[in-house]
Amino acid sequence: MTKVALGIDIGGTNTDFAFVDRDGEVLIEGHLETRNFSEVEVYVAALVEKARLAGARCEKDLDIIGIGIGAPMGNINKGTIEHSADLPWKGIVPLADLIKEQINLPVLVTNDANAAAVGEMIYGGARGMKNFVIITLGTGLGSGFVVDGKLLYGQDGFAGEIGHTIVRPGRTNRECGCGRLGCLETYVSATGITRTMLKILADSIKPSVLRDLSPNQLSSLDISKAALAGDSLAQLAFEHTGEMLGFKLADLVAHTNPEAIFLFGGLALSKGLIFEPAKRHFEENLLSIYKGKVDLLPSQLNSKNAAVLGASALAWDTFENGKK
Amino acid sequence: MTKVALGIDIGGTNTDFAFVDRDGEVLIEGHLETRNFSEVEVYVAALVEKARLAGARCEKDLDIIGIGIGAPMGNINKGTIEHSADLPWKGIVPLADLIKEQINLPVLVTNDANAAAVGEMIYGGARGMKNFVIITLGTGLGSGFVVDGKLLYGQDGFAGEIGHTIVRPGRTNRECGCGRLGCLETYVSATGITRTMLKILADSIKPSVLRDLSPNQLSSLDISKAALAGDSLAQLAFEHTGEMLGFKLADLVAHTNPEAIFLFGGLALSKGLIFEPAKRHFEENLLSIYKGKVDLLPSQLNSKNAAVLGASALAWDTFENGKK
Numbered sequence: 001m002t003k004v005a006l007g008i009d010i011g012g013t014n015t016d017f018a019f020v021d022r023d024g025e026v027l028i029e030g031h032l033e034t035r036n037f038s039e040v041e042v043y044v045a046a047l048v049e050k051a052r053l054a055g056a057r058c059e060k061d062l063d064i065i066g067i068g069i070g071a072p073m074g075n076i077n078k079g080t081i082e083h084s085a086d087l088p089w090k091g092i093v094p095l096a097d098l099i100k101e102q103i104n105l106p107v108l109v110t111n112d113a114n115a116a117a118v119g120e121m122i123y124g125g126a127r128g129m130k131n132f133v134i135i136t137l138g139t140g141l142g143s144g145f146v147v148d149g150k151l152l153y154g155q156d157g158f159a160g161e162i163g164h165t166i167v168r169p170g171r172t173n174r175e176c177g178c179g180r181l182g183c184l185e186t187y188v189s190a191t192g193i194t195r196t197m198l199k200i201l202a203d204s205i206k207p208s209v210l211r212d213l214s215p216n217q218l219s220s221l222d223i224s225k226a227a228l229a230g231d232s233l234a235q236l237a238f239e240h241t242g243e244m245l246g247f248k249l250a251d252l253v254a255h256t257n258p259e260a261i262f263l264f265g266g267l268a269l270s271k272g273l274i275f276e277p278a279k280r281h282f283e284e285n286l287l288s289i290y291k292g293k294v295d296l297l298p299s300q301l302n303s304k305n306a307a308v309l310g311a312s313a314l315a316w317d318t319f320e321n322g323k324k
Numbered sequence: 325m326t327k328v329a330l331g332i333d334i335g336g337t338n339t340d341f342a343f344v345d346r347d348g349e350v351l352i353e354g355h356l357e358t359r360n361f362s363e364v365e366v367y368v369a370a371l372v373e374k375a376r377l378a379g380a381r382c383e384k385d386l387d388i389i390g391i392g393i394g395a396p397m398g399n400i401n402k403g404t405i406e407h408s409a410d411l412p413w414k415g416i417v418p419l420a421d422l423i424k425e426q427i428n429l430p431v432l433v434t435n436d437a438n439a440a441a442v443g444e445m446i447y448g449g450a451r452g453m454k455n456f457v458i459i460t461l462g463t464g465l466g467s468g469f470v471v472d473g474k475l476l477y478g479q480d481g482f483a484g485e486i487g488h489t490i491v492r493p494g495r496t497n498r499e500c501g502c503g504r505l506g507c508l509e510t511y512v513s514a515t516g517i518t519r520t521m522l523k524i525l526a527d528s529i530k531p532s533v534l535r536d537l538s539p540n541q542l543s544s545l546d547i548s549k550a551a552l553a554g555d556s557l558a559q560l561a562f563e564h565t566g567e568m569l570g571f572k573l574a575d576l577v578a579h580t581n582p583e584a585i586f587l588f589g590g591l592a593l594s595k596g597l598i599f600e601p602a603k604r605h606f607e608e609n610l611l612s613i614y615k616g617k618v619d620l621l622p623s624q625l626n627s628k629n630a631a632v633l634g635a636s637a638l639a640w641d642t643f644e645n646g647k648k
Contacts, residue, residue, distance in 0.1 A: 073613065083612050131479040145579070147471055147478075154471075154581020155455040156617055164611045165575040169492070178611055251489040255469070255579045257478020287488045287502055288407050289397065293480055 001063040002027070005319070006051060006105075007312025009112055010034060010071035012086035012139035015043075017051055018305065019062055020312035022320075024123050026305060028058040040089040041098065048102040066106040067099065068315030070115025070307050072140060077157035079109045085177025086140040106319050111160060112136060112307055114151050116264055116299070117144030118317070119310025125262060125300035132260045133252065134299065135162075135245075136307075137267035137274075140177075141185035141192070145256060152256075162252060163189070167244055187244040190220040190267050197223050197237040208233040224270040238270070242277025246296075249278070250285035253294050264299035264306060325387040326351070329643070330375060330429075331636030333436060334358060334395035336410035336463035339367075341375055342629065343386055344636035346644075348447050350629060352382040364413040365422065372426040390430040391423065392639030394439025394631050396464060401481035403433045409501025410464040430643050435484060436460060436631055438475050440588055440623070441468030442641070443634025449586060449624035456584045457576065458623065459486075459569075460631075461591035461598075464501075465509035465516070469580060476580075486576060487513070491568055511568040514544040514591050521547050521561040532557040548594040562594070566601025570620075573602070574609035577618050588623035588630060 004019040004027060011034060018029035030050050037043035055062050073084040079096025081087065096107040117134040120126040126134075130149045136142040141163035145152035152159045163185035164178055173182030174195060186192050198215055201208060208231050213222060226234035249261055268274060279296050286294070299306060328343040328351060335358060342353035354374050361367035379386050397408040403420025405411065420431040441458040444450040450458075454473045460466040465487035469476035476483045487509035488502055497506030498519060510516050522539055525532060532555050537546060550558035573585055592598060603620050610618070623630060 147476060148474075150472075152471060152580060155583035156581055156613070158613050159579065159581040161578040161581075161611060161613070165578045166571070166609065167493075169571060180609070180611070247490070247493060251575070252579065254485040254489045255483065255576065256476060257480055257483040257485075259479035285490065285504070287485060287504070289480070289482050289485070 002060045003063045003065055005065055005312040005315035006067045007308040007315065008067065008069045009115065009307035009311055010069065015047060016308050018308045018312065019055060019058065020309060022316060024309055027060060028054050030054040035088060038088050040093050044098045044102065048099065064105055066315045066319035068115065068311040069095065069107065069109045070112035070311040071109060072112055072142060074109040074111050075157040076110045076153050079107060108314055108318055110314060111142060111144060113142030113144035113160060115310035115314055116307050117146050117151060118313045119301055119306045120262055120299060121146060122313045123301060123309055125297055129259060131258045132262065133258045134262045134264055137189055137263060137265040139190055141189045147256060165248060167248060184248050188241055193220050193223055193237055193241045193267065194218050196240050200233050200236055204233055206233055210234060220267050224273060227273050238273040239277045242274050243281045246278045246281025247285050249282050253290050254287055258294060260295040260297055262297050262299045268298060326384040327387045327389055329389055329636040329639035330391045331632040331639065332391065332393045333439065333631035333635055334393065339371060340632050342632045342636065343379060343382065344633060346640060348633055351384060352378050354378040359412060362412050364417050368422045368426065372423065388429055390639045390643035392439065392635040393419065393431065393433045394436035394635040395433060396436055396466065398433040398435050399481040400434045400477050403431060432638055432642055434638060435466060435468060437466030437468035437484060439634035439638055440631050441470050441475060442637045443625055443630045444586055444623060445470060446637045447625060447633055449621055453583060455582045456586065457582045458586045458588055461513055461587060461589040463514055465513045471580060489572060491572060508572050512565055517544050517547055517561055517565045517591065518542050520564050524557050524560055528557055530557055534558060544591055548597060551597050562597040563601045566598050567605045570602045570605025571609050573606050577614050578611060582618060584619040584621055586621050586623045592622060
């Protein structure tokens, strides 16, 4: 029998899962499309069945020690997902309980960005760091804080929701899925940059290849490709997105004074495009005592597996020695 | 011999100090005016001499275990004050070393708000709390974070400088002593509210008793008195100040998810005036998962002694058992 943890990363679009051994080796993995499931019970049944089939397909006999889950608005204290703006399920979803009804295993649910932070700390660029933050740029914007070598959960298990800090105050600001206006993730995320792109296309009269795409078609990947091909309006969208990100990360530093901030996820992959403006505006906005001291870095995790590895690492950390 | 810690609170205007026993009893205290000393060496000499004289006047024989200091931009790792916008001394001030040249005692320097946080945790309203924040409203705006029952210092000892997060982005914003524009403390602090008051007096044509005071004369106390006497423009200044504060505290919660935030200091004393609008805008701006869960509370410390008690508590905590 090979001991493994089941790591699950639930995103607004996709869910990835993997059986991971103690050394971070993925033995077998799979995925399903989150957005296809409007009912969470059906989603859980499909997820558990997919994982069961994958486990059975594995050439080794698996001894599963527990399940670690990263999900937007995942609450570590209660095993719930609460009022996520990015998932199809509204209100409070008792995810750990729903899964335990199907499998007799311990389940841990946390913020997907917290899971990524643990992954970065154990397998990635934050090895040896005690104080850092990870920013995940996906459908939304997540963040995970590590303070003194430990994940920061906060009183209710909801620390690190800086995607829902306000960038631009005012009543005419962008609507956020959370019901408020002007949240950081309405600007800095895969969906945020497409909104910025539409605004730029509305304001400018310059030509752009992106004018042929409908708002529903337009993706951050299209903008990234156009920017790399020299489309000046697409480049401007990255400049604005990086400015917003750099500006708010400078504010973040004045809260917890980390030594590094990692950018992770699809949008962060277009390295030069988002990093250059983000770094410039970050340094420009930092209070002098922090200037030059806080590194803004790309995640050094294999981005395909990172969140799943992080989720599995959480499970190893918590369940290996029967802590919970 | 009675064992005591010497607690020192350095503010932009005044410095308070006290010899405090293990139970938080102030045996003897004193103060001097920070702003009268343009040279830090002269300030330290005067401070040490004042403390020496006070100690000699005490009817008990004092055995001083160490010195705890709260100061704006105080750095716990290095014993320095670095680039404070609120003190007369620029650059990096090696405060602990300067004091040790005069007295052979261990010295600990931290953010004045961190010292207040320890005071609140040991003697005040945060007894038993594990995750809370204190906001000190004085000449500037300081903040101290407690996470899992411990002060949050951050990588460089500078966590909790939210007075220098940006409220209103833009190049036409208020100048801050830190050299940047639009910092929270340019709006929310004793000096911030006087700037807001001047702006209101400029914009409005309504009469106000405050129109007889020059910008140099006008103090937050004048505004507070006028507001309590029914001056609608002074009341508007508190409304705006509370709005800014509530708005940024909602952002803060999305970072570390505390269970309570305490307001401390002169400006916070005008309870109804600042609390009512701050609380309203705080709740209004909170992400739904936090709504109704984070208390905004007045500090329950005797405000006159709180910072000094906090500084002494830090010294007790660190030096009592020869930890440092």
